[in-house]
Amino acid sequence: MKRLSAIFLSLFFATAAFGAPPQDWIRTGTGLGVEKIRLAVPDFKPAANDPESKKLATTFSTTLWNDLQAAGIFDMVSASFYPLSAPGTPQDVKLAEWDAPPPNANMLAFGNAGVQGGSLAVQGWLFDVKNAQSPQVLGKQYRETATEDNARLVAHRFADEIIFRLGGGIQGIAESKIYFVSSRGGSKEIWQMDYDGANQKQLTHLGTIALSPHPSPDGSRIAYAGVSNAEWQILMYSLELNRPVNFTRFGGTNLSPAWSSDGKSLAFSSSRSGDSEIYVVDVSGGEVRRLTNTKGPDVSPTWNPKTNAQIAWVSGRTGLPQIYTMASDGTNVARMTDQGYAVSPSWSPNGQFLAFAWVRHYGPGAPGASDIYVMDVASKQWVQLTHDGGRNDFPSWSPDGRHVVFQSNRSGKTQIWSMLADGSQARQLTTGGDNSQPNWSFK
Amino acid sequence: MKIRRIQWFQVVLAMVVVIAAAGCAKKKVTPPTPVPPAPPPAPTAMLTANPNTISAGQASTLTWATDFASDVTIDGIGKVDPIGSMKVTPTESTTYRLVAKNDTGTKEATARITVTPASAAPPPTSSSTGDESNARLFSQNVKDVFFDYDSYDMTSQDESVIQADARFLQQHPNMNFVIEGHCDERGSIEYNLALGENRAQAAKQALVQAGVPATRMRTISYGKEKPFCTASTEACWQQNRRAHFAYSK
Numbered sequence: 001m002k003r004l005s006a007i008f009l010s011l012f013f014a015t016a017a018f019g020a021p022p023q024d025w026i027r028t029g030t031g032l033g034v035e036k037i038r039l040a041v042p043d044f045k046p047a048a049n050d051p052e053s054k055k056l057a058t059t060f061s062t063t064l065w066n067d068l069q070a071a072g073i074f075d076m077v078s079a080s081f082y083p084l085s086a087p088g089t090p091q092d093v094k095l096a097e098w099d100a101p102p103p104n105a106n107m108l109a110f111g112n113a114g115v116q117g118g119s120l121a122v123q124g125w126l127f128d129v130k131n132a133q134s135p136q137v138l139g140k141q142y143r144e145t146a147t148e149d150n151a152r153l154v155a156h157r158f159a160d161e162i163i164f165r166l167g168g169g170i171q172g173i174a175e176s177k178i179y180f181v182s183s184r185g186g187s188k189e190i191w192q193m194d195y196d197g198a199n200q201k202q203l204t205h206l207g208t209i210a211l212s213p214h215p216s217p218d219g220s221r222i223a224y225a226g227v228s229n230a231e232w233q234i235l236m237y238s239l240e241l242n243r244p245v246n247f248t249r250f251g252g253t254n255l256s257p258a259w260s261s262d263g264k265s266l267a268f269s270s271s272r273s274g275d276s277e278i279y280v281v282d283v284s285g286g287e288v289r290r291l292t293n294t295k296g297p298d299v300s301p302t303w304n305p306k307t308n309a310q311i312a313w314v315s316g317r318t319g320l321p322q323i324y325t326m327a328s329d330g331t332n333v334a335r336m337t338d339q340g341y342a343v344s345p346s347w348s349p350n351g352q353f354l355a356f357a358w359v360r361h362y363g364p365g366a367p368g369a370s371d372i373y374v375m376d377v378a379s380k381q382w383v384q385l386t387h388d389g390g391r392n393d394f395p396s397w398s399p400d401g402r403h404v405v406f407q408s409n410r411s412g413k414t415q416i417w418s419m420l421a422d423g424s425q426a427r428q429l430t431t432g433g434d435n436s437q438p439n440w441s442f443k
Numbered sequence: 444m445k446i447r448r449i450q451w452f453q454v455v456l457a458m459v460v461v462i463a464a465a466g467c468a469k470k471k472v473t474p475p476t477p478v479p480p481a482p483p484p485a486p487t488a489m490l491t492a493n494p495n496t497i498s499a500g501q502a503s504t505l506t507w508a509t510d511f512a513s514d515v516t517i518d519g520i521g522k523v524d525p526i527g528s529m530k531v532t533p534t535e536s537t538t539y540r541l542v543a544k545n546d547t548g549t550k551e552a553t554a555r556i557t558v559t560p561a562s563a564a565p566p567p568t569s570s571s572t573g574d575e576s577n578a579r580l581f582s583q584n585v586k587d588v589f590f591d592y593d594s595y596d597m598t599s600q601d602e603s604v605i606q607a608d609a610r611f612l613q614q615h616p617n618m619n620f621v622i623e624g625h626c627d628e629r630g631s632i633e634y635n636l637a638l639g640e641n642r643a644q645a646a647k648q649a650l651v652q653a654g655v656p657a658t659r660m661r662t663i664s665y666g667k668e669k670p671f672c673t674a675s676t677e678a679c680w681q682q683n684r685r686a687h688f689a690y691s692k
Contacts, residue, residue: 188668211636212632212633225636227663253636253637255633271640271641271662274644276640297634297637298637299634299637300634314631316637316641321634343630343633357631370631437632
C-alpha cells in the first residue's frame, strides 16, 4: 500500500514540459527528475513466413508497444535506435548491442509470433539488459485461436505482465473495458470498447435515450439510465447474456446509477418524492433507502470504492451544483467545492481522490472552461488536469488508479479521451459521431 | 504517510504561488495591441417555432431575430427580414434552417416542428378526431413556462401563465398531459436531467396549487437532450429553459 501510493504520487506530479507552447499554467511537483525505465520493444518476429503470421505478428507488436507506451512508467526507446536484426528468441539477443548507446536500454522485451495449425502461438521474453549473467526477468508463451482480436488480447496480457513486474506490482489495465454513450447510430445508446479505443460495439438498442452506463464490479452487468415507457428508469444490460435484463422500476425520474465496489448496492438519483434525491437500493432491487433530504437537484453519486462507507455526489441545494460527500447512510454531509459549477465526481480506487468536472468561474459573462480536476478528499486540495480548452466532463478512473477517461469536445464534437492521472499523455479514443459519459470497468 | 502528505501540501502551496507569480509576470510583458479597423461583428441568429409540435394541418409560428446580418434566408422560404415571424403549416416534421450572413461570417439557427400524422391512432374513429381537436385546443391555450439560468423557481411571469393554464385546464377536465422539463445546452448531462426534473416538478406543484388534480399530469425531464432551439445564444438558451406542456389524451 505504502509503495503503491508512493508510485501514484510520483506519477501524479510527473513532468512533461518539453517544447510547450506559451501557456498560463505550469506543471511542477515532486519526483520530476525520476528517471523512467528505458524499455526497448523491437517488433516480434513472425515465426513463419506466411502472410497470416506476418499480419498477426504486426498486430501483436503494435498493440504491445501502445500498451507499454500508455502505461506511463516507461521511457520507450525509439525504434530507430535499434540494432538492425530484431531478436526472435533468447539465442538471437546480443545484450551489448542494446546496452550501448544509442539504445542504451535498461530492459528489452522481444519474442516471436506465428500461426501454427490455426492457432496463434506467441513466445515473449523480458530481459534485464544490465544484468548479463542472468538477464531473463520474464518468459511467457501464449496459444489462442488465430484471430486479430486474439493477437491484441495476447499482447494486452503480455503488456500487463511487464507492467506488473517493472511497475512495482501495479496491475495492468490492458484488458479493461470502457463503457460509454454514443449517438452515432441515431439515438443515444450504450456502447463498449477496449481501454485503447479498439473493438467499439453497440450494446443497447433502446431507441429512446440511454445514458450513464456503469459496469458492475464483476463485469457481468451494466446499469444505466434510460427512457422506458416514457419514464427515466434504472435499466440493466447483461454482458453475459448480451441482452437487457429486468430490474425493479421506481416511481419518478431515476438517473445516474453507481455500483458499490462489493457489487451489493446501487446508488442513484430519484424524484419519486417530487424532488431529486440520492437513494441506495440492493442489487436485487429491494430495500430502497433514501440518503438525502434537501430541496434541489441531487444526482451523480459515486461510492468510495475502498470502503463503500462514503458517497460523493452533486447537489444544487445552494444554487449552482457543487460536489458533496456523505457517509453511505446519509450522515456527515460535507461540501467539497466552494465555487463555480462542479459536477460528475468519480472516486479513485485507492479511496484518496475525487476526479470531477469543474467550471471554477461560472456564470453569465464569465466564459470559463469545464476542466477535469482531482481533489484529495481528506484535505480538499485540488489539482487541475486539463488545460487545453473545450468542455471536459465525466472523468472516470482506470482500475489501477493511474489513468482517467473523460469526454471532451476539444477536437470538435464530443469524444472520449484518456490521460494519465497527472493530466499528461491525453489521447482520443473515439472519432465517429458524438460520444460521452465514459466509465471504466472495475478490473 | 503523514510526513509525505504534509510535503505534498507544501508542494501544492508552492505550486499555487508559482502559478500566481507566472500569471502576474505574463500580464506585464503583454505588449499593448494596436487597434485594427473593426470589421463588422459576426452575425448572430435565433430561430424558434411555437408550438413546436403540431398535428397535420395545424399552423405553427416561426419567430427569428438576427444581429449584424446583411443577408438572412430561411431554407424553403427564401430571403426574409432580419427580425420577423411567419406562420407555417408543414405537412410533415420539418427542421427550418435560418442562415444569417455578413462579410465577417455566417451563423445558422434551426428550429424543428414535429408534425404528428392525423393517422396516429390506427383506426380513425370519432374519438381520435376529438383527440386531435383537443390536442390543438390544448397547445393553443396551455402556454409553457420559462426559467432563469440554473433555476427551477417560478418567476412572477410564470405564475400568471400558470393561472391562465389552470383556468383552461379546469374548463377542460378530461384533458391529461405531460410536463416536460428542459434545460439549455450549458453544463453537464446528468445535472441538467435532475434540474429539468425539478423544473417539471415546480410547474406541476404550481398547477396543483392552482386547482388542477395531480392525477391528470405526468412529468419527464429531457435535460438538454431535446432542445427547442440549437443556437449558442442567450435568446436560444432562454427558449430551452422551460417546462413544456404536451397533451397526452
